[in-house]
Amino acid sequence: MIGTMAINKNDSRSFLTEKHLLFKQSIREFLDKEAVPFYDQWEKEGGIPRSFWKKIGDNGFLCPWLDAEFGGVGADFGYSVVLAEEFEMVGSALRGISIHSDVVAPYIASFGTMDQKQRYLPKFITGEMITAFAMAEPGMDSEFANIQTTAIKKDGYYIVNGAKTFITNGFKADFMIVACKTDLDAVPSHDGISLLLIDKDTPGFTRGRKLEKAGQDSSDTAELFFDDAPVPIGNLLGEEGRGLSYIMQKLQQERLMCAIGSLMATKDMLHLTVNYIKGQKAFGKKISEYKKSQFTIAEIATDIQLGRTFVDGLICKHINGENIITEVSMAKYWITEMSKRISEKCMQLHDRYGNTGDDKIARRHRDIPLTTLYTGSDENVKTLIAENIGF
Template sequence: MQNAPWMNPELETLRDSARRFYEAELLPHEERWAQQQCVDRDVWYKAAEAGLLCVGIPEEYGGGGGNFLHEAVIFAEQGRMLCPGLGNSLHSGIVAHYIHNFASEQQKQEWLPKMAKGELVGGLAITEPGAGSDVQSIRTAARKEGGDYVINGAKTYITNGSTANLICVVVKTDPNLGAKGISIIVVETDKVEGFRRGRTLSKVGLHSQDTAELFFDDVRVPQANLLGNVEGQGFKQLMKELSRERVITAFMSMACMERAIEETLKFAADRKVFGQTLLSMQNTRFKLAECETKLTLAKAMLSHCSASLLEGQLSSEIAAMAKWWITDACGQVVDECVQLHGGAGFMLEYPIARLYQNVRIHRILAGTNEIMKEVIARELEKRAV
């Protein structure tokens, strides 16, 4: 993240520490993990020992006591390094914050220190076979029975799905109330019956990252595991935390843009075409100038989003703008860089080809970019009234 406006010596030290961990503990295993479609369970403990889990959670709950930028540089560097298997951006950047922001004090004391140690791996179960970005269409339901909720339903495309043992499950507690009938219930999978993991899913990219189907068949969970203590708060909780998730996704896209440009500069400086380097040709120079401009604009936008988020002032429409524009720009930059590599750009031995595989999902994660535009348009509509 060269010349990023938010970087300072402390964040640079953290980024470099994270990079060394990725080089030592993730990159050497990427090929094997891609074959098994998930990382080894013990790497979560190693990440904890390296201080990379829950860095944005207060120290009183076992976290690192940092802020959003401490998390962002760790997650962005992992994306840039092309070692996506460890689903830490979800575990630490999203699930831990659901717990910290909405769980009871007792639950925070119980769950967050274990997440920081890697004993609990976090998951977030929203998407269903018939409901993706349209959260209000979910069908997984939870009914009260005695002192428990009984959960029935299925989830799919769940990051950390094969490994997670603490899952925030989005359910309908009252199917008749639409968005106001949605709640989030925390399921500790090691303590329940009726929970099943389905297939680990094969993907276009992010091959080492664990993505799975989950099934809930009369899964009984204590009513105390309801986030927020009041039913029907789930949609509001999702909307609040999705802004963070969208900025995290944008940070990772920004880092991947940066890596794509770095790789293409090196390739173009060495590659000879018609007796001259590819980098000396005007088309190459202009294309890379366009790519660098998009990267610079992305950094400026993320600087604004980060400052707003740290002040608690980040609006959902600004987060949506950052998410769709930066992930779109990332797709454009990586595609241009593949083209500049020529045939080599289609070969997986080159980092640019793996970037091409990995970044496509960014335009879908955390709500599709079409949904982002709808979020923005609704705010515009309010101004027209």
């Protein structure tokens, strides 16, 4: 079973109903059968197979929040939280599925034309189409406005030139939203950024190498290149020049999803560590009986509970439509940094066993640091926080 953790049917989290808990049980049973037994192999092979995406879609676990006219069931954000947490309990590489469902798809749903929605969203739900959001670039600093990929209008097309890197789902993506500069002379510069919908078969589009990272080996992360790639003007998402505005509108949910996943990874590390030290001895005494071990576990559990209380409050506010980008950015920054500290403590309690590289605890230790890079660097996140509190 996932982390061998039981479902708490009396979960007191205010945004979860009995229906959410039944849904949680359903996705957990599915993952126990279709993901957990194969995850180690996916890590060795460096990718999650398309067949798994199709199975997720067939079982209704992709974009359930979408309206029925596009194949969804109009589910509330609580279902996205449940999915993100259960995916994370299997492994961090499954975050690419949440990015597909709860980062990329909302852009189309919110800013797309009816033609764009009908063309793409039904295929997002079935898993027929894997998606990516392409913003980060080689050498790009922490400012979203400093995008160098260009898209210049010519003969009914945007001619796209540039490169993107660290793109989750990028190697398998059938479709991507690409942030480009459409007005090189715009002042301020961020007024010249637009979002384009680009299909994988676009001439001039190529993928670079699948990036090897320090963790999350089965996460599909790639470089993307555009060399005079013609994109129909009809593939503009929303209005020209409003790309950065759209990104900022969706950043709240993206960073909240990151915080949710990181918190769940940390919770799993605590669970693995407690189970381990209860069964191991040092100098004729169980590791769990040493005061130092007890104190460390108490510190970890306290940090996680504080993070859980903070994040659950933000989830409720997000569901209510409140603007909490500052608080969500705080959660993303603090929880991803906290998870790294806790990871180190858990590895110490595992001693040499945790460093063999063969156990889930070692995988967690490798995977967790990468989450600090999601949705913008720490510098980017802290800059936004400082600006929003008037500093």
